[in-house]
Amino acid sequence: MTINQNQIEAAARAIRDAVRISIRPNGGTMELLEQGHTFHLNQDEATKAAKAAHEAFHPTATSARETVLSDVDDERQRQDAKWGEQNHPDGTGPARLPLHPITGDARYDAIELAELATQVTDRRASRGECAWKDILLEEVFEALAESDPAALRTELIQVAAVAAQWAEAIDRRNAGGVSL
Incomplete structure (x- = not known):
């Protein structure tokens, strides 16, 4: 039925x-x-x-956060429907080379990229120039540098929270509530 x-x-x-x-x-x-x-x-x-x-x-009307989290849940349901439950290795850790598979660049390991991203974010924030991409990349590189599962989980929650906050900011801009 x-x-x-x-x-x-x-x-x-x-x-x-x-x-x-x-x-x-x-x-x-x-x-x-x-x-x-x-x-x-x-x-x-x-x-x-x-x-x-x-x-x-x-x-x-729902809040921006409720809308974003609902959209995230919808996407997770689409992913589950398309791929089913996925269980991959983490592939993270301080000695990993996260950019190498994409760019062939083996100059920076994950810990160095996390430190560089933090320095860039801090420097840009101190000048009032910090952008969402800076914050998100810092969190992503911090996650990629983690090998401990509990610490990795914490970093991934931070990545998700920053991404959700960024989406909320886009929604506020689109609604006319914020101008940049």
Whole structure:
């Protein structure tokens, strides 16, 4: 059974009106159970139902951060749908040469690039010239220099946070809230 837009809206209304609903995974689909009715939703339909439910609870405009994080979640769902769960080696560490596979440049290892990026960001910030690219590159190179999984995870969260903050800034500019 394919769920249609009316059923998605009914599910959102039911959630908004606090009718008891449960959602459970069922193989590659989701089941939405409402007052004795079962709707089988594929991943795309489940995403639409979740968005409709979110809009039912949050009828006003979302904040820039909510929009960006929702967009990130949408992209992660697209990645999972395209590639499935991925488990690659980290490929990071202080002695790695992150630019070598791209440019053939083997002059700088990851730790040197992290230090250079930090120096550039600090210098540009002290002159009032710091740009988002400077901050993001600093965080990326710091992550690439890490070999400890816990420290790497922390750096990757920082990379994600800076990227999200940058996207929020773009949204504010596009909305006319900030001029540069």
